[in-house]
Amino acid sequence: MASEYYHIKCPKNVQSKYSLLVFTQDKEPFLPLTKFYYYQQKRISEGTALSYLKALERFFSWLSISSNYQGVRVKWSDNHLAVRAAIEDYLIYKLGCKLRSKEDFQLVIMTRKSPQTINHFLAAIKSFYKTALHLKLYTFQNPLIDAEYNIKIGNKTSLSMRENKPRLPKIAGTEIPSSPSYRKYSDSYFKLVATEWKPSIIADQDLPYIIYRAGSQIGWSLRDEVIIRMLFETGARVSEILELTLGDYRQRINQYEIATHNKGSEKKRTKFLRFSQDLLKLLIRYVNGERKTHAYNKQTFTKLSDNELIFLTRNGDPYNYRTFYYHWIKITEQAKIKMNIHKTRHWFVTSMIRSIYETASDSSQIEMKKKELINYIKWKDPETIKVYEHYFDEAAFRETHEIMAKQMQKYEQEYLSGSLNHGVHNKVANTSLPTEEIEWINEFYKGME
Template identity: 50%
Template sequence: MFKYWYDYCPDSVKSRFELLVFDRQNQPFLPLTEHYHDCIGRISKSSALSYVQCLLPFFTWLDQFSNFQGKQVKWDDSPDIIRMAVEDYLMDEMACKVREKDTFRFVNRTNKSPNTVNRFLSALKSFYRSLIHLKQYRYSNPLIDSYAILNDYKSNTEGVRKDKPRMPSEAGTEDTTTHRRLTDSYFKLINEEWQPEIIGDIHLPYQVYQAGKKVNWSLREIVIARLLFETGARVSEVIELTIGDYRSRKSFQEANTFNKGSHGKRVKFLRFSKDTVKLLMQYINTERKKFDELQRNFNTLPDEATIFLTELGSPLTYESWYYHWDKAMKECEIKLNPHKTRHWFVTSRLREIYNTSTTEAEIKQKKNELTKYIKWKDEETIKVYEHFFDEESHRKAHDGMLESMAQQEQEYLEQKKKKLKKKPNLTVIENNFDGIEVDDEIQELFDGLE
């Protein structure tokens, strides 16, 4: 079965495209190709490629199975037709439940749905945004619910007086509006709030290093893996580092890098161990030097040179790197998405903060430092991780209580056995209580009644 696919343009071919998408007949498919290149600059290359990969199955399905009034749906059809096709795809191919609601649709994942539903919807919305921007799609974006935005706008601007605008909040005559980000998606995924992965295995990095050793990782892959675990950076923030990023920091254990959404601007830094510094310099002056076209070492490399190279001497890409990561994980049967190294880092740092801090003020200060280092846009994100530690603390306390209960139960049973073995010391005298010898336990009961 022929599918849509993509490939990178060979270095020997001159083209304005670095990546080309092909249709089922192996012909260049320019809409997706243009979309990929339009995304670059707004989002990282790895994110742009992720969008393309999410959309390839949809366009394959569109060619083979889409149907509207007996005709195959084309990507440039009107918004209503595109929406019907997407709804069919969500239900038939992604096992989702789609429910009509006013001017939009609610989408519910089922246990058979893949984890990529949200990414697919985001990618398709981005696709049409690009094609409208490039003047190749003549309608409004099918993935946007313009009516919802209009109605929300009206509800936040119309006052209680008929045909009059809202009074300012200082007037105190009208209820304040709730300021929130407008959800403009036509397909709204419900019950899909993002939760970070909480990874608590303190030995995870060493398991990964051993997996790499088993498949003979090069020094490059070893350094990158160590940087991911030690810095909490995203993969792209590591593999796209330049020599200048490393030189620009005062400390030899640090490097500047960009952040998600910073459009390549270096807005944060990474910090790593001295052992990783040694391996990094060894890589630059040996393995990297061998593949560098001019055989340059660290001292002779220009600032703009990328630190990590392929064996062809070109800058390392996410796809080229991921091949080696995936090979190691499969060889050792470790199910680990590389982005989880970032969650492992945050979990480990928070555990250290709680274990080493002596006051609540110290904990708060260190958490603020971590939030600034990670460069979270939403400072509330850390609360999800804290919830994990609250639960972990409860588990420990609860386990202690259960152990104590088990111990007390055992002591009770042993004491009961001893009492059963003990012969009672009783003398029964009718109608005369003088001189009666009473069992010790009964005597204690009598004493307590006085």
């Protein structure tokens, strides 16, 4: 890719406070990067400042050519959410990284396609936005501040910056490690992992029922029961469930399916979720009962308008991730399990593969059903989806999913009937799947993030 941005060093016979100027491809001076270099060369070595500048020139060039946020190109000066989304895409599609979402940040995992300069780029982009904020060139929140900071602190100055106070070594004793520190919030939203990620298999078939039982023990709401059961039964991301509307359900002809958006689809309903008959009954009971109690619109399931969100708070507001996560933590603590919500998606895939092996008649049918699963889950990379589109048969997938759903009902009854004799599950059981299937699932996890 030809660089849209480039720099020229100031000729020796020209007097200027800037030792170099950055230009766009249109040969227009670009002051934000020019001022960044001028500011940084006084604070770090000239070689490091120049290497940061080159990394940023490549990123800014990519922004102007390939970035996309809500259908438009991203500018460096756009709001922090747009910039953060652009950085994510740059890491994935340009630098060949994988990202793993945590509660408040993203883990960046290098792959064989990734250059060895990922850490350098992350240092450069962090340095740029910190400098741009200091110089009042950027008017939004720092896009590299972790998510917890954005929720709790808002537009206040970052607690990780102290004016005119250098950081002292630990031996100085000025910061007690066990106490809350001014560094609780940092500008490391993207954290590089040294080695390539190899996800673990979530293979314990009792896992959903351990969670269900814990929820029942703490008196979970019907709303949270429906959402959590839907997570395990559909393999959906939690955002895909929380934003469901009544119209999404009516959009599908099959009564056990609901349309939803996919990650990166800009809220367009490009996929569907399939669930069991029992879950549909719970969903309707929630809408006609608990939801109706708290909603502004008191209509029932069949009379609510298409644009009505299914899941609401007790105040009648949209139920968001942060509020749901609070309840999820209480339930998993009751179950004595530490588990990211996204692991329900991994559990679903592993269970579907097990079901495929138990029901397929031969290896060709196994491969066909695996490809049906791939298209149901929807790979993040649209090119990968296109490769498998011609294999997908919704009717065939329904058959496989129905078998798994019936198995889940059977396993739940077995778990509950023998629950007094079950010990606490602190870790998942080993899978009985063939080694090559474990490797396939690991690769599949990467694609479906």
